[in-house]
Amino acid sequence: MSAETDAAERYFSSIAAALGGLEVFMRDDRSPLYRHGIVARIVAEYLTRLEKSFSCWRNRLGFQETFRISRAESGYPVFQNLLELENDRRQADQRLANIPAPDELRAEMADFILRRKEFPKALQKSMAERLYLEDVKSEETFGPFSLSETVKVSVNPKSGLPYYLVHWAAFDGAANLPVVYMVTVEDSTEAMVRQLVIKDGKLNEKVDIPLPVEGLLNPELAHKFDDFTEKNSAYSLAPMTIAVNLDRDFETLHPKQLRRVVLGPFYTAGITENNSTVSEVLAKVRKPENAWLLTWTIQEVYSKGEKPGRKGLFSSEKTTQEFFINTDDLEATRQGVSSYENHALVPHEAYQALYAAGEVQKVFSGYKVHILSNGQVISDV
Known part of the structure; x- marks a missing residue:
């Protein structure tokens, strides 16, 4: 396995674990976010679409070797990848018509191996493309x-x-x-x-x-x-x-x-470069599949009252909202919000590595931390 293929596998495994963990958190009625019940359910629906997108991109690597992520900033795929996914969905039926059926491809692959005593790379790519196109048109991705x-x-x-x-x-x-x-x-x-x-x-x-x-x-x-x-x-x-x-x-x-x-940024060891402190500590995590950190922010603006409208003979004004900005909080003022919450989800092993390095306070200052352990999310640590 090449270094690029290995890095891609680690990235996709990490983001799958992160989004899966976040979905567990969002759907858990014991989680602190569930006081916003319907909010958590809505976000969970979009997480399902994101997971589907990443599953499709992972399959796409079986025949298309180009895949770029925003390594220095968000840790997510660059926008071009979403456009390609949308384009492939629209063309899926047309392209599938030009690729042999799976049984036919398997028979050709077996015949190729018997006759040439080598692996049929071109046929394998055709099979990968067929499976990808069938997948990409089957469910809704995050567009x-x-x-x-x-x-x-x-x-x-x-x-x-x-x-x-x-x-x-x-x-x-x-x-x-x-x-x-x-x-x-x-x-x-x-x-x-x-x-x-x-x-x-x-x-x-x-x-x-x-x-x-x-x-x-x-x-x-x-x-x-x-x-x-x-x-x-x-x-x-x-x-x-x-x-x-x-x-x-x-x-x-x-x-x-x-x-x-x-929903981000996302950090993963050896791949993203969006935070040097986090990258250094995550690099020390023993299992690569646990060397990641996902953050998300919830921002809110609400109306504290209304300015009544007026109707006149020559001009009129509509009723307008008076939105609240928390000017006592510099960060809320900077973001242009009434309130905000910063959250971080991290595997137990990665949290232990950050704790051992004495970096927990520095990395998670201002964040509500949630730890993923054995398929469950532990909050309020």
């Missing part, structure tokens, strides 16, 4: 941009307006990071209020809403909302900026809370 879904509908008893919980995701091409967005938004569109809210200020149970609903529940605004989310999903945009833009761009949508979950 460059995932359209929004409405997953919850209720009525705010104070305002009497319906509100939705909507989520979407993007893979930021500049930072090479997967980001998941969730917004709770009230809708004052007259037609939606009339349809969804009954006289006592409760949700009209007679309206059948087959959740999850693709896109924003309001059909009048669904296309515009999708355009907005696609243009406002960059990691470089502060959550505050996105919330203000949403509030400004939609007359009858009133964002009450916006969450962004940034």
